[in-house]
Amino acid sequence: MMIDLRGRVAIVTGAGGGLGRAHALALATRGAKVVVNDLGGARDGRGGAITAAQSVVAEIEAAGGEAIANGASVTDFAAVEAMVAEAKAKWGRVDILVNNAGILRDRTFAKMELDDFRAVLDVHLMGSVNCTKAVWDIMREQAYGRIVMTTSSSGLYGNFGQAHYGAAKLALVGLMNTLGLEGARYNVRVNCLSPSAATRMTEDVLSPELLELMAPASVAVGVVALASEDAPNRVVLCAGAGTFERAYVTLTQGVFIGAGADAPEKLLAQFDRVSDRDGEWLPNDGPMQAQAEVAAAQKALAA
């Protein structure tokens, strides 16, 4: 089964370089028309020029594809709406959104300014919210949409010096969990990609051999799959060096402790049982977790 994106219209944010460029090129290779969005700023998000996006458009056109450049900041909702309107006016629809734009301002939490925290949240979280909000009604109305959020191992598992970044990245998993539920009946599927790739974001921390193995194109494979008609829904797909894994937020079976006067001591005493991963499972939504707790309590009390 060949993934054919001809007739599909994609928006890739932060596509002037790094992973976004690889995503845009990979989608265009499969026939999608692509809006190459990029503010063109430095790694920390400062400055900007549309030339980065324009050069990726030129690459796509040179390979026989169709693309337009857009210099909107994903943090500016009016500019994002104008970008989506331009794509709709030119190509009639928007089928695929890859929320990829991002910045880094690494520091330990002790040294981090709250303004840096807000800036990182604004680009990663609100940038993805703005772009998703701007395409949401279009996708619902056309009963087709594929949205990819870019999460990170720093959010899923933590990383020294990235408190703001990790918080923003895991927030995108939360956003996906609910949007995937709300979009499903309109054939709008929402997934997260957790990439590991050699880009300017990681150039300081990887050896030359690893830089080669971890080319962004190996991660773009995941984006093409998640942008396709047969995409899953509500999946966290990890991708790096051509290797793909799936991350889950699972739940242990748990233990009924109750709320008696000595319950905190009992809880600590039984922490190994609370943590026991034997029989762990995946609730489909939040309320299902609460229902499971009530059911376990009722069972324990009836025994």
Ligand code: NAD
């Ligand atoms: P990158 O810095 O090369 O690319 C990010 C792009 O986003 C840049 O071209 C930048 O100009 C653009 N951008 C920044 N702020 C923007 C804004 N407000 N509006 C529009 N565009 C904006 O970095 P990358 O490694 O290619 O990262 C791409 C995404 O993947 C980011 O979300 C990043 O957090 C995520 N990620 C990367 C890695 C990795 O290993 N490289 C790991 C985990 C997550």
